[in-house]
Amino acid sequence: MTLGIDPDELAACVQCGLCLTHCPTFRVTGDESQSPRGRIALMRAVDNDGAPLTPEIVEALDGCVVCRGCETACPSGVHYGHLIERTREALADAHRTTPWWERAGLEALAHPRLLRAGSAVLAGAQRFGLVPRRLGLPRIPLRSAPLQASGDDVYLFTGCVMDAWQRDVHRHGQAVLEAAGAGVTPTGDRVPCCGALHSHAGLGDRARALARRAIAELPGDRPILVDSAGCGAALKDYGHLLGTPEARAFSARVFDITEWVAGRMDRLVGSLPDAQPKPLDLRVAVQDPCHLRHVQRAHLPVRQVLAPFVRELVELDDDGLCCGAGGAYFVVQPELARRIRERKIGYIERAKADVVASANPGCGMHLGAGGVPTVHPMTLVARALGRA
Amino acid sequence: MGVLRGAFGRRRSQPVLPQDPVVAELVDALAPDRVRMDSAERALFAHDASVFTGGVSGPVCFVTSAAEVQAVMRIAIRHDRAIVPRGAGTGLAGGAIPLGAPIVVSTIKMNRVLEVDTVDRVAWVEPGVVNLDLTRYLRPLGYHFAPDPSSQQACTIGGNVANNSGGPHCLAYGVTSNHVVAIDVVLPSGELVTLGGVDAEPDGYDLRGAFVGGEGTLGIATRIGVRITPNPPVVRTMLVSFDSAEVAASMVGDVIAAGIVPAAMEMMDREITRAVENFVHAGYPLDAGAVLLVEVDGQDEGTRLDMERITEIAHADGARSCRLAADEEERALLWKGRKGAFGAVAQIAPAYYLHDTVVPRAALADVLRAVYEIGARHDLPVVNVFHAGDGNLHPLLLFDPREPGIMERVHEAGKDIVEVSLAAGGTLSGEHGIGVEKRDYMSMMFSDVDLEHQNRLRRAFDPACRANPGKVLPASHSCADIQALRQVPTGVWA
Ligand SMILES: Cc1cc2nc3c(=O)[nH]c(=O)nc-3n(C[C@H](O)[C@H](O)[C@H](O)COP(=O)(O)OP(=O)(O)OC[C@H]3O[C@@H](n4cnc5c(N)ncnc54)[C@H](O)[C@@H]3O)c2cc1C
Ligand code: SF4
Ligand code: SF4
Numbered sequence: 001m002t003l004g005i006d007p008d009e010l011a012a013c014v015q016c017g018l019c020l021t022h023c024p025t026f027r028v029t030g031d032e033s034q035s036p037r038g039r040i041a042l043m044r045a046v047d048n049d050g051a052p053l054t055p056e057i058v059e060a061l062d063g064c065v066v067c068r069g070c071e072t073a074c075p076s077g078v079h080y081g082h083l084i085e086r087t088r089e090a091l092a093d094a095h096r097t098t099p100w101w102e103r104a105g106l107e108a109l110a111h112p113r114l115l116r117a118g119s120a121v122l123a124g125a126q127r128f129g130l131v132p133r134r135l136g137l138p139r140i141p142l143r144s145a146p147l148q149a150s151g152d153d154v155y156l157f158t159g160c161v162m163d164a165w166q167r168d169v170h171r172h173g174q175a176v177l178e179a180a181g182a183g184v185t186p187t188g189d190r191v192p193c194c195g196a197l198h199s200h201a202g203l204g205d206r207a208r209a210l211a212r213r214a215i216a217e218l219p220g221d222r223p224i225l226v227d228s229a230g231c232g233a234a235l236k237d238y239g240h241l242l243g244t245p246e247a248r249a250f251s252a253r254v255f256d257i258t259e260w261v262a263g264r265m266d267r268l269v270g271s272l273p274d275a276q277p278k279p280l281d282l283r284v285a286v287q288d289p290c291h292l293r294h295v296q297r298a299h300l301p302v303r304q305v306l307a308p309f310v311r312e313l314v315e316l317d318d319d320g321l322c323c324g325a326g327g328a329y330f331v332v333q334p335e336l337a338r339r340i341r342e343r344k345i346g347y348i349e350r351a352k353a354d355v356v357a358s359a360n361p362g363c364g365m366h367l368g369a370g371g372v373p374t375v376h377p378m379t380l381v382a383r384a385l386g387r388a
Numbered sequence: 389m390g391v392l393r394g395a396f397g398r399r400r401s402q403p404v405l406p407q408d409p410v411v412a413e414l415v416d417a418l419a420p421d422r423v424r425m426d427s428a429e430r431a432l433f434a435h436d437a438s439v440f441t442g443g444v445s446g447p448v449c450f451v452t453s454a455a456e457v458q459a460v461m462r463i464a465i466r467h468d469r470a471i472v473p474r475g476a477g478t479g480l481a482g483g484a485i486p487l488g489a490p491i492v493v494s495t496i497k498m499n500r501v502l503e504v505d506t507v508d509r510v511a512w513v514e515p516g517v518v519n520l521d522l523t524r525y526l527r528p529l530g531y532h533f534a535p536d537p538s539s540q541q542a543c544t545i546g547g548n549v550a551n552n553s554g555g556p557h558c559l560a561y562g563v564t565s566n567h568v569v570a571i572d573v574v575l576p577s578g579e580l581v582t583l584g585g586v587d588a589e590p591d592g593y594d595l596r597g598a599f600v601g602g603e604g605t606l607g608i609a610t611r612i613g614v615r616i617t618p619n620p621p622v623v624r625t626m627l628v629s630f631d632s633a634e635v636a637a638s639m640v641g642d643v644i645a646a647g648i649v650p651a652a653m654e655m656m657d658r659e660i661t662r663a664v665e666n667f668v669h670a671g672y673p674l675d676a677g678a679v680l681l682v683e684v685d686g687q688d689e690g691t692r693l694d695m696e697r698i699t700e701i702a703h704a705d706g707a708r709s710c711r712l713a714a715d716e717e718e719r720a721l722l723w724k725g726r727k728g729a730f731g732a733v734a735q736i737a738p739a740y741y742l743h744d745t746v747v748p749r750a751a752l753a754d755v756l757r758a759v760y761e762i763g764a765r766h767d768l769p770v771v772n773v774f775h776a777g778d779g780n781l782h783p784l785l786l787f788d789p790r791e792p793g794i795m796e797r798v799h800e801a802g803k804d805i806v807e808v809s810l811a812a813g814g815t816l817s818g819e820h821g822i823g824v825e826k827r828d829y830m831s832m833m834f835s836d837v838d839l840e841h842q843n844r845l846r847r848a849f850d851p852a853c854r855a856n857p858g859k860v861l862p863a864s865h866s867c868a869d870i871q872a873l874r875q876v877p878t879g880v881w882a
Contacts, residue, residue, distance in 0.1 A: 011738045016730070017435045017478040021518050028498035030450050030516075031424065032432035032477070041432055056428040073541070075731025145598045208409060317524060 092202025151183010173287035262301035289360030325366035475544030481823030533652025653777030
């Protein structure tokens with residue numbers, strides 16, 4: 001069996017190893033097979049030299065968080081994201097990865113009513129203490145009022161799990177956008193899911209179907225704002241995923257909510273009495289979600305957005321190393337995810353912050369389960385504006 | 389909950405224990421998850437960042453303490469097996485490539501900074517600490533580790549010590565050897581000894597100095613005392629452009645002759661400057677024959693005067709332009725260009741062979757010209773980016789590894805570059821080491837008598853040729869029955 005990776009993209013790696021320290025799985029295991037250089041060498045062994053897909057090779061390729069920290073670290077411009085995406089699809093097609101329960105779980109994401117029903121059961125179970133805390137789920141609301149459209153300047157992409165579990169973050173994002181003078185249309189059930197997790201799990205057909213649905217449901221040229229870095233990265237990648245001009249045009253309309261707000265800070269601050277923000281009395285550490293920093297490469301605006309609204313911002317001194325959440329990674333690879341998180345928490349502790357701001361709900365949940373108080377930057381801004 | 393954990397979460401494959409008694413003993417001495425013997429992992433540990441193939445790895449051990457290294461060494465002795473220390477595997481001379489299925493000892497998990505003493509200005513570190521991690525750790529204290537190889541984001545201090553690595557800032561500060569005061573070493577006999585010490589002049593022979601640059605053939609470093617260097621108060625960086633590499637080379641000589649030792653003096657030739665500019669947009673001149681990046685550091689007034697003097701020399705030598713970075717941002721941008729150089733060549737060809745020789749500064753221009761001719765003769769594009777201040781050439785030969793027969797041509801060209809460098813009075817390697825890459829060229833540089841003395845030093849540490857056999861010294865001289873090392877001992881690893 002081959003993985004069918006583009007040979008030119010596969011040839012681009014010179015095996016220099018400069019990516020090693022930027023790879024969370026290498027950092028915690030020290031195994032070459034759990035490193036970008038090693039994974040690429042194994043892909044080559046399979047595709048170029050006909051090596052059999054041994055369980056060890058599958059495990060190495062399956063252990064990748066797809067954080068793409070290796071991509072921003074690589075001086076040779078290797079498109080690791082493309083390599084692993086193709087690999088994951090080939091492995092899932094051959095049923096070497098992504099077992100039935102994972103497929104079933106992912107399928108539910110595309111069905112909002114099913115997801116909400118499941119979430120209600122989960123929320124009930126939480127109330128009765130039946131859900132172990134170490135799974136790291138946030139307290140899921142038993143019921144949450146639907147979001148209301150306030151105008152048609154921008155879409156706010158609401159997605160799947162996040163809408164079911166953390167709708168308040170959307171509410172805070174919407175409040176901030178409104179304060180900055182924008183009328184907001186939440187996308188709601190029209191676009192059930194971005195397909196990011198399906199794509200990570202190698203379910204390419206499902207991911208492409210969801211992408212086509214999103215594009216059909218959100219025509220026109222209104223900006224599409226996203227408050228989950230993972231979803232934003234997926235939506236921005238539709239152009240590559242589908243390869244059509246329509247998909248590329250769609251992707252060009254997608255922005256992380258912090259990117260968009262950063263461009264309108266004067267409106268946001270100007271809306272306040274005397275144009276004077278009242279900063280929250282907090283020292284806030286900025287955690288850059290990988291899909292914001294390494295994939296969208298848009299991690300700087302969040303600093304601009306937060307700065308006027310908190311007492312102090314601090315950076316983590318780890319070059320944006322992954323926290324181990326990785327979409328559904330912390331569910332399918334709990335052991336590696338936990339070790340990666342421990343490392344991250346070390347850096348967070350050194351930053352001596354009151355709270356961590358993360359623009360990706362998955363990271364927030366994962367860090368929260370590790371005992372780190374984590375909030376979405378929009379929640380902080382909404383609080384400082386008195387709107388949360 | 390056990391059920392849940394079993395159902396959700398990938399099953400991890402259980403390592404199968406082959407019958408090799410070495411493996412069972414290693415597992416006993418370390419831990420099951422710190423000894424890897426599956427074919428995938430061993431295939432990966434058969435390589436480093438070099439273009440050399442032919443390595444065969446035995447079991448791979450991830451050690452966490454000197455005691456564990458000793459235990460592994462004793463097991464190796466008992467079973468008469470060789471060992472190869474390995475850091476991050478970013479070496480370019482094939483130093484960490486295992487020959488003949490030795491036990492590979494990875495230090496990557498020995499990654500703690502043990503102690504920082506700002507009075508003596510020494511930091512004690514484990515060998516697997518990543519170079520840049522150490523500098524980052526020291527930053528809040530106002531210090532850094534001066535050797536800064538271009539691979540510093542990934543390479544380990546243990547690897548730096550073994551290869552006596554250098555970097556752009558070693559012009560003024562010196563290479564790794566100048567920054568190592570003491571080393572704990574597990575000798576090939578299994579003994580743990582300390583070489584060197586914190587005193588300025590430890591008694592007896594400088595065995596620390598002998599160990600640095602030993603490329604893993606003298607034992608395994610398990611704890612290293614390194615000098616830490618205070619961060620300079622002021623740093624000034626200037627980009628000077630020239631019509632030709634020859635003019636640039638003569639300016640390098642003139643600056644040093646004027647008694648100025650800049651912190652760094654890096655040269656890039658026409659082709660690499662273009663590639664870099666397209667890649668990072670740092671404002672490098674596209675039409676220059678060569679550019680020099682010159683940096684001075686120290687006190688405000690001193691660095692200002694140095695830069696004035698350097699600018700005068702540049703103009704007198706016929707430089708086309710001098711651009712002094714106005715602020716930290718511009719300075720970072722200029723360095724980004726230099727540091728992005730290896731990546732930038734990806735626009736020209738998918739792979740490169742990064743060569744490393746040293747020539748006297750006076751011969752720089754001539755050797756550069758010869759290097760271009762060698763590239764043309766073998767039909768290989770060649771670009772140059774290097775530490776001009778100390779005459780350390782780094783020609784990059786560019787190629788597509790998928791082209792049949794290409795590696796022979798690359799190695800031929802590499803050999804020709806060694807020959808012209810030596811003919812000009814230079815040396816085999818500036819900082820990447822000898823490894824397997826230049827092992828067989830050693831006789832071009834050293835007489836049989838020289839090599840025999842080096843062999844005696846090696847044997848004094850390692851009489852049984854246990855540590856990293858097949859490296860550094862050529863076959864006729866030591867521990868390198870190359871034929872035998874290509875084969876795997878019977879009953880062991882295939
Ligand atoms: C893109 C790129 C740029 C580079 N730039 C530079 C540069 O500017 N300057 C420079 O000097 N080098 C450079 N190098 C080469 C390389 O990074 C250095 O030689 C580095 O010091 C190797 O460190 P490592 O941890 O990767 O060692 P490895 O490659 O793992 O090992 C190197 C050698 O050290 C031995 N060794 C490792 N650990 C120990 C130990 N604890 N005890 C005893 N022996 C040990 C190994 O057996 C081997 O012989 C570059 C490499 C790359 C890929
Ligand atoms: S992915 Fe990039 S950084 Fe990593 S080994 Fe390959 S070329 Fe080097
Ligand atoms: S995507 Fe992340 S986990 Fe995967 S190889 Fe790259 S750095 Fe490692």
